[in-house]
Amino acid sequence: MKSAMSSLAALALALTFSGAALAADWEGGDATKGAKVFKKCQACHTVEKDGPNRVGPNLYNIMDRGIATHADYNYSKGMKTFAASGAKWTEETLFQYLEKPAALVPGTNMSFAGLKKEQDRKDLLAYLETATGHQQ
Numbered sequence: 001m002k003s004a005m006s007s008l009a010a011l012a013l014a015l016t017f018s019g020a021a022l023a024a025d026w027e028g029g030d031a032t033k034g035a036k037v038f039k040k041c042q043a044c045h046t047v048e049k050d051g052p053n054r055v056g057p058n059l060y061n062i063m064d065r066g067i068a069t070h071a072d073y074n075y076s077k078g079m080k081t082f083a084a085s086g087a088k089w090t091e092e093t094l095f096q097y098l099e100k101p102a103a104l105v106p107g108t109n110m111s112f113a114g115l116k117k118e119q120d121r122k123d124l125l126a127y128l129e130t131a132t133g134h135q136q
């Protein structure tokens with residue numbers, strides 16, 4: 001019993017630590033490198049204010065404007081369902097979405113396999129923070 005208790009305590013401790021690591025995952029990106037990573041998105045997205053939609057919606061103000069809220073863009077049912085769940089675009093949800101879009105948002109039209117490398121996603125987020133006007 002004693003050993004069961006201590007392994008439970010160890011598990012709780014491990015969970016606490018992985019939780020902390022998860023929260024910090026998207027921090028520590030390099031915006032200059034992120035601008036290069038964004039080249040993979042550019043065929044489908046612009047980031048500047050009042051930029052045009054391409055295959056995907058313009059991403060200006062993405063971290064404040066909410067999911068699937070660009071007025072002139074026709075989102076997939078999958079993305080609208082995700083928005084209706086009450087989710088928000090934050091560093092955390094973007095970090096997850098960009099790893100494998102279809103895993104977080106089933107039925108999304110964004111035909112992009114994802115960025116497997118954690119560092120690429122961190123760098124990209126650092127870029128998006130400034131390029132989309134979230135942090136000046």
Ligand code: HEC
Nearest residue numbers: 040041044055056067068069075076079108109110111112
């Ligand atoms: C092949 C085209 C394509 C590529 C490449 C692509 N996207 Fe998308 N993206 C889309 C489409 C289409 C949507 C709309 C998805 C939907 O309605 O399901 C979208 C949606 C999004 C959204 C949600 C927008 C909103 O208004 O809620 C974000 C954020 C996003 N993309 C970021 C990125 C980033 C960052 C990259 C590069 C790592 C990227 N996308 C690469 C096509 C693409």
